[in-house]
Amino acid sequence: MASAQRTAKGVWDRFSASDPGLLRLMAGLRTVGAILLALAVLALIGTPVTQLVAGAIAAMVATFAIQEKEVRGQAVTLALGLPVALAAIALGALLNSRVIAGDLFFVLLIFAAVYSRRFGDRGTALGLIGFQIYFVSLFVSAPVSAIPGLWLTLTVAFACSAFVRFAVVPETPERTLRRLREAFRARLAQLVAHQIDLLEADADDVDKVLDDLRRSTARLHEAALMIQGRLAEGTRDASAAALLQRRVADAEIAAERLGVLLLNARSAERVDTLTLHLPQSAAPLPPRARLADDAGSALRRDLRALHLLVVRLVPDDRGTALPYVRNRLLGYREEQGLPQGSPAIQDCFRAVGEAARAILGLRLAVDGARDEEYDSPEAARSREEFEAEEISIAGEAADADEEEPAGLRRPTTRAAVQVAVGSALAIVGGEFLSTQRWYWAVLTCWVVFLNTASTGEILVKGYRRLLGTVLGVVAGVALAGAVGNHTWLAFALVLLCVFGMFFTAPLSYALMSFFVTAMLGLLYTLLNTYSLDVLVLRVEETALGAACGIIAAVLILPVRTSHRTDEELGTVLARLRDVVSAAVAQLSGGPPVDLVDLARDLDTALDGLRSSTKPLTHPIAPLRARRQTARYVMALLETCAYHARSLAATAELVPSSKSVAADARLAIAGQRITHNIDLIAAHVRAEETTGAIESGASIASMLDSGRHEVLRTGSVAFRVLRHLQRLDEGIVGLARPLGVPLEKRAEHRP
Known part of the structure; x- marks a missing residue:
């Protein structure tokens, strides 16, 4: 039973480390849940398939567009997003048959949606909702007569999104921060495990283990940055945020320092810290043989003990064994029980003691670590130091106001002009390719400008979107052929694609584009407009939109x-x-x-x-x-x-x-x-x-x-x-x- 629990905990730790804070998992579940609930409600009231598709996309947009951390802010933005969506779908239906007026309004809408990013998360969300819902009206070719039904569909979709967000898959800043702390602990445990591998590796395997060590060090730093970004909303006050931030930083620094010193002990010459940050750099040669003396054996034992302290760094883990192990490692800070060995080896023991102190500080900051009765003099002294540091933490410093560029020098204004010009080019070119589905070129042009700030970033993003689209077309052909006329099977596969899209979005833009295009193939099947020519046209429109975006970025107010x-x-x-x-x-x-x-x-x-x-x-x-x-x-x-x-x-x-x-x-x-x-x-x-x-x-x-x-x-x-x-x-x-x-x-x- 205990072995099964340890195995399950190990598997969960690996998953938690791969998705810090479970942010990607929660985003995928929340979006799929909103779509599923919206489809169920709309099906019960007899909504036609076209409006089912519109409702599914609207529920997806209403869920992923909201990025605010505070629950109250999310609710306000979602409430404001509904009238924006209703207006967008109505204007899309009214202008659908008026080509010139519709195109001009679409360009103005795109400019406003991008410009609204200057107003923070709420402005970004409302702009995104307006653009995407207008796009939905083009996608389903909504007529004016369908406006009342579409309004009802959007209202249901937004209500379902709100219900899933706040009741089914609730997310609070405190809960997110707690999961991020757990991910930091899991990544810290992985880093210590790779440090043990470095100490035990044969000379031929040192470079491979060093790559793992370098990767796990970077992943630990990434988790620390994510915690920093959530401290203000996830803690009770500024002092608690500053305390947790300091303890996380102490643990990160102690772990990285231990890795450098272990690498130095394994090498025949002094190691520069650069080795841990430069990709594919080799360990200093020749590496020493595996440390096999008494000091080396003791160091391996103490690293395993340190790994145990990290793995058991949870509030519910109590007992007398852990404090005794911790006390022994803390003694190395005061030169107590320091094994005999070379200066490099002794530096490693001291670093183990510092890492044990950092882990104690992290546990004190998280849950108080109420086990003082087992403290050694070194542990008691460390607690006193932590208490003195906590008292000395000052209030949060006021951030200095930086002068923001004005006019066309402001990033949001410049991006809005670039996207508007690129979209205008995409509309003209897209009309030549297809008078019915020209909007795919506009969508691509819009997307490649999101979260980019230079011409090079736009070029790379356009390339990745085109690659993902080509691969998605192949998958879309296969899925559409397998689904046939089975409507609900198609919706089920759409949900899988949506989950894959949101789960992989932070990892790979090409992979996300793959799931988007595969999903579109299924949606076209539901709308009875699927054909291989349509998916090939999708690739052509994507390439055109990426090209228009790059042209606009290079010629209009470029940022090299x-x-x-x-x-x-x-x-x-x-x-x-x-x-x-x-x-x-x-x-x-x-x-x-x-x-x-x-x-x-x-x-x-x-x-x-x-x-x-x-x-x-x-x-x-x-x-x-x-x-x-x-x-x-x-x-x-x-x-x-x-x-x-x-x-x-x-x-x-x-x-x-x-x-x-x-x-x-x-x-x-x-x-x-x-x-x-x-x-x-x-x-x-x-x-x-x-x-x-x-x-x-x-x-x-x-x-x-x-x-x-x-x-x-x-x-x-x-x-x-x-x-x-x-x-x-x-x-x-x-x-x-x-x-x-x-x-x-x-x-x-x-």
């Missing part, structure tokens, strides 16, 4: 991918400088600041840069050298961000910890690093600069005041210096691919 990435890169550098300067200032004895929010802003900016560089790193990108450079720059920035987050986490301990003391000499190191970041940022902004990147003497040698103090390897001061040194090297390394001049220095110390 390089310009977009430069803007995002400048933002990342500014956020990196903020974190480093504030952390160094606090480590140097300056006043405490909210470093958690600064680190969060850095992660958000880095995520934006990562999205903007996807067109450059995509396999279809023609410039291979540019693709490699983009990957290298991203890896360097992620490495620098890791060390900056680590500095910030250490600096946060200064006001409340007895073991971490400020050192005024660190300000010297911070000056060189921030100077180099400023020069690179100015170069990215194409500003005139006269200086050069400073390099040369190591950070440790810069801080030597003549006392020749020997820093203990596991001390906090040593760790701070190591992060500063790696950060300094990363910034200097970043200057080379970006073409920033380097200052020549004769002296260089390792």
